[in-house]
Amino acid sequence: MTITDLVAPEAIIPALKVNSKKQALQELAARASALTGQNDRAIFEVLLQREKLGTTAVGYGVAIPHGKLPKLDKLFGLFARLDRPIDFEAMDGQPVDLVFLLLAPEGAGADHLKALARIARLLRDQDVAKKLRASRDAQAIYSVLALPPATAA
């Protein structure tokens, strides 16, 4: 499983304009809704529910909001680079500008956890993050994500 198994080229937003964490989640939910055909309200609620347990900002300007959506048929990922960094209540206090959304179907169990781990570990790589920040369009971002982990640097 690579990251590009999770995120399609059209699920990449190169410069999302949002002002707050809530707005970012709403916007991502709307985009995810358009691509999966699921209700955007339901997606937003699921994401919010997870944020209530603790922020999904993992540090170094990266956030990985995620949740389970019962009616989904497979794992769904969406990547957004924010136009302007926003406060995501991160532990390290860094404003966030790279956001990876992951939605999992009800029974995804182990796959869900593995996908999350894979995403978290990829985006933690400072070289990958630097390349993603430097990429201006969806195509460039997709090719960074598509690189196998070992050669991503």
Added chain:
Amino acid sequence: MASLDSVSIAILLGAVLVMAGILSSLLALRFGAPLLLFFLFIGMVAGEAGPGGLRFDDVHTTYVVGSVALALILFDGGLKTRFQAIRAVLAPSMVLATIGVLLTALITAPVAKYALDLNWTQALLTGAVVASTDAAAVFLLVHAQGLRLRPRVGATLEVESGTNDPFAVFLTLTLVKLLSLGDASAGHVAMEFVQEAVLGTLIGVVGGRLVVLAMNRVALPQGLHAPFVCTAALVIFGLAQIAHASGFLAVYLAGIIIGNRPTRAHNSVVTFLDAATWLAQIVMFVMLGLLVSPERLVGSIIPAVGVALVLMFVARPVAVFLCLQPFRFNWREKMFVSWVGLRGAVAIFLASIPMLVGLPKASLYFDVAFVVVIISLLFQGWTLAFAARKLHVALPRTDRGPRRIELDLPGQLEQQLVGYAVRPKSLYLKRNLIPSWSKPTLVIRDERILTPAEAEPVTAGDYIYLLAPPEKAEALDRFFVDMPPSTAPDPHLLGDFMVSGEITLGDLAAIYGIAVDPAQASLTLADYFDIHLDHAPTVGAALPIDSIDLVARSLGGGRVNVVGLRLPEDEDPAPPKLTRRQALKAKLKRGWTTLSGA
């Protein structure tokens, strides 16, 4: 006129004594001696055998003052108790407070019978008088000396000491009644106990709610909120006592209710009660010191010491180990709870009841209680911090958060003013970050008050005041502490994701599809750490649950408040990135091991 003079002299002496008590707290704090003993000592010095030569044997006054002081201390203890902290320890503390007290009294009684030559009822009364731990002593000593206990242990001790006084009072009163009136059937006694407990709970809860309602509805003049709450506590106490309910239980519960609801002027109430209980303790101990008569004490000191030793080393430990058996405490925690069976003013207060009623041998109970309290405070009180560290129930000292100033804003309850000194390395200053729910309102620089716009840019050394909801004030702290020099912790060790320590295992299971024991689903992650780690949690401590690891990521107030989730590795982990030289080295090493056949 002579009688007027004697009143004036009493007022003068009383005030001087209390003032000496207050001033002595400076001294005692500096030398770290158990403060309470110090006050007892002051009373004794002023008393009949000391240089003061005051003759004081008014048991009636002692009882009245003791009741009021104890009611205030318990109320204050309740006020500072967070629901969140006690939820997890309610069951163990309740068992300790009831069955524990009974067991302690029963085990102490035979020793008292033979050592002091008493009959069984009298011996049991002696046991009952010294059976309960003292709320004042526990609240004070557990927080003194910068000691921080593992929350579950600390909370158990506090809730136990808050709730066992009512039971010990009840037990003592029942036995005193038995001794002065003769027979009573067991069924009757049990009924009476249930009535006291149920009515006490009812009056406490209803009274507490009424006080909250009154506080938030009635526009009292500035400064009267705190005295209002204080007297309300005493009204609740008096009402419960008259209704033959446990007044002590009622005030403690009322305190918990009031302390856990948003009320006007909450901060000023807490400060006022701090001072009031401090004074109450001083008055109580000074008075008890006055009341004791050292000549009489000499005769009973040896058997009394015997009772004290049995209580400390046999009765309390046996009762604690039996009572905590069904709950998940490790042996070190049980040892510590046994050792911190601090006795204090309650025992002496209870011992004054037989005197008040005029039972035979009444002074004997008093003397025994006095000796037990001195020995307990001296040995257990003094070694408490040492025991906590040796038994691994103390938490490592961490730097305290920034000093936060909280100001109520009359007229509404949703917002308060929160002030901080702006530190040079704070998140606020370095990144200019502030949560969206708070609003900078004014800045103080060089004693001048500026609006945030005028103060732009805010610099280190300024004071900033923000509007924020009271319940979130604590969350502002992180923006105003000096950030540690960024020693980026290995994220892999601390987990991929973070969640709050206050969420339950069930919450986690619902989102990540991991399997948890249904019996533990309602346990919070912080409690899970408390229960399953047998030492105080440190950052990086890990606990497996199903396929993921929980990692303690940050600690606050001794609890794990942020938990890292370390997700399972892929089956085919990406090969580590190697430089050409490292790769060569690895290859050589592999070759060498194959060759050498190791």
